[in-house]
Amino acid sequence: MKNKFLLLTWLLAVPLLWGGCDKPLFKTDEASIAQPDELPPITTTGEGTFACKINGVNWQRCGGGFLQSSIIGEWHPVYKIFSLQGLRSCEGFDDAVYINAFIDSIGLYPLEAGQYDDFNLECQDVLDQYFLLETADNWVEILNLNTDEFIVSGTFQCTLVHEGCGDTLFITDGRFDYDWAN
Template sequence: MKNKFLLLTWLLAVPLLWGGCDKPLFKPDRGSIAQPDELPPITTTGEGNFACKINGVNWQRCGGGFLQSSILGNWSPNYKIFQISGMRRSCEGFDDSVNITAYVDSAGIYELHHAFYIDRNLSCQNITNPYSLLENADNWVEILNLDTEEYIVSGTFQCTLFDPNCGDTIYITDGRFDYDWAN
């Protein structure tokens, strides 16, 4: 009887102690956090979109402020290199980034030169050594519009990335961007 009383006391006391903590004991399951139902449409007019699917789950930038919800990109006509990044999806428990780079000079399909994914919530993730392109995978970007007079670059992309620290592979598919690099 004494053991049952101690067990009952312990079972009642522990939840009361949890209520006094300033920080949550459990992080929400990221799979249960609301994701956009659909990716934005593929456009070519400088709409400011950057989105993709990561392992089949919609990824779209969100949040506010420069470092939290930016699209950063540029095109260097001298070197014919294009880079775009969906900087820091920082909302609802997410803190991650997607970046792609390719050598381009007009509309067409190009092999990705570089790509990475950083998830600042993963304990195995080293932000100085993020998920990077998996060699011999189908890694490409299709430039749909490269308008150097209106400063618009638009396209689609897909890639496969691997992180030796985390020991896993991620698949980025259905990528799309529409960026006005003058604004």
């Protein structure tokens, strides 16, 4: 009887002790997930890459199908609007990086828009992204714009802020190589 009482006490006490923890026991911690050691190389052949460093940490798509990790973008030849978004929703991540600029050929252009969404942050919701810090050096360099093959490739950097989260994100070493027809 005494053993049953001790067992019952233990079974009731453990969940109460877990409730006192600051972090959930079974939630994946992004910082503990292995990041790629290197970003993919800068290419100009429509390889389907989108990567950068966010505050010095490598960020890139983590593979999988369209819903898990994708690149969505386009270049509109009439309006010269270029937009590109890299998404990842796998391996404990659920975030996206977005850039937008007016471009018409190879060259360096100021970013018109840049955003970051981390759907795991409590201080951010879907309609409340990180936005460009307008006084920062925000740019995209187009290395290839092949309108016959529907390929746009280049590099980028920007600084994003979010007042509610109190963060500044420094996005550096950005690179993309995108075939907008596929």
